[in-house]
Amino acid sequence: MSAAVKVRVPGTTANCGPGFDALGIACTIYNELELILSQEGSLVIEVEGEGKGMIPVDERNIVYQVIQKVLRKVGKKYHGIHIKMVNQIPLSRGLGSSAAAIVAGLFAANIATGNTLNKDDILDMATAIEGHPDNVAPAIFGGITTSVIQGDQVRYLRFIPPAKLSMVVAIPDFDLSTHAARNVLPQTVPFKDAVFNISRTALVIGALCQGEFHHLRYALEDKIHQSYREHLIPGMQQVFDAALDKGALGAAISGAGPCLIAFAQDHCDQIGAGMIQAFASKHIKASYLVLDIDTEGAKVIGD
Numbered sequence: 277m278s279a280a281v282k283v284r285v286p287g288t289t290a291n292c293g294p295g296f297d298a299l300g301i302a303c304t305i306y307n308e309l310e311l312i313l314s315q316e317g318s319l320v321i322e323v324e325g326e327g328k329g330m331i332p333v334d335e336r337n338i339v340y341q342v343i344q345k346v347l348r349k350v351g352k353k354y355h356g357i358h359i360k361m362v363n364q365i366p367l368s369r370g371l372g373s374s375a376a377a378i379v380a381g382l383f384a385a386n387i388a389t390g391n392t393l394n395k396d397d398i399l400d401m402a403t404a405i406e407g408h409p410d411n412v413a414p415a416i417f418g419g420i421t422t423s424v425i426q427g428d429q430v431r432y433l434r435f436i437p438p439a440k441l442s443m444v445v446a447i448p449d450f451d452l453s454t455h456a457a458r459n460v461l462p463q464t465v466p467f468k469d470a471v472f473n474i475s476r477t478a479l480v481i482g483a484l485c486q487g488e489f490h491h492l493r494y495a496l497e498d499k500i501h502q503s504y505r506e507h508l509i510p511g512m513q514q515v516f517d518a519a520l521d522k523g524a525l526g527a528a529i530s531g532a533g534p535c536l537i538a539f540a541q542d543h544c545d546q547i548g549a550g551m552i553q554a555f556a557s558k559h560i561k562a563s564y565l566v567l568d569i570d571t572e573g574a575k576v577i578g579d
């Protein structure tokens with residue numbers, strides 16, 4: 277007997293400035309995953325779109341590995357595993373490509389094996405694999421999420437702002453692994469910097485919940501990761517300044533970078549063009565995307 281499922285998972289932007297490892301937003305950019313499990317056959321992995329030629333198509337593939345975790349958890353075994361990934365989310369740029377791959381594999385394998393796990397179980401599993409919940413939570417649930425790790429469980433709150441909010445993402449033409457971007461972070465931060473971030477994280481949440489977006493300009497400021505990462509993203513401050521100058525509400529590193537994200541309600545193309553120009557002034561080629569908030573998260577889709 278074989279089982280087939282096709283799922284779609286959104287990309288995500290994590291941190292939102294001060295909310296390091298806690299805040300995340302699902303974005304309208306998607307990876308699709310088709311999974312066929314059967315008793316006969318072997319492992320076949322196909323990749324289209326982002327990551328084609330770079331993502332391993334053997335047992336090192338993260339989607340394959342997380343599918344195996346679900347199969348072990350639900351006590352099922354298949355010899356034939358056919359994985360087809362169609363990716364829009366650029367790899368290692370700060371838009372949650374690894375979280376999307378993990379969530380897609382867990383979600384698809386769960387559906388294909390009879391849907392015995394719920395989305396909260398998948399969140400706990402995905403967080404254990406990814407190491408932090410800020411990308412996987414919005415990838416699963418859509419919207420904006422704020423998450424905490426409580427023992428071995430993740431507790432989260434999800435909401436959608438009451439007014440439209442767009443995200444202009446400047447994508448420089450180099451990648452940056454999350455591992456490298458976490459390695460430059462300090463073991464401890466000054467007490468006043470912790471207070472700076474706590475107060476702004478609270479304000480980011482309040483501003484997004486209430487639709488009081490004018491607060492974002494200073495609420496998105498951060499003192500515990502962005503300045504430590506600035507040397508990895510040449511032109512970071514100039515790109516932020518350009519975005520604000522063109523009318524953005526506020527700007528931050530997207531996740532661990534190197535993408536930089538500006539929040540806006542209008543003038544998105546002017547903001548994107550300004551951000552690209554600022555990267556160009558540092559001899560870095562970049563492109564931009566205007567994304568909205570995805571409200572659906574991981575879901576099964578038809579053919």
Ligand code: HSE
Pocket residue numbers: 290291296297298408410411454457458501531532
């Ligand atoms: N919170 C994470 C970080 C997001 O900034 O390292 C990247 O996955």
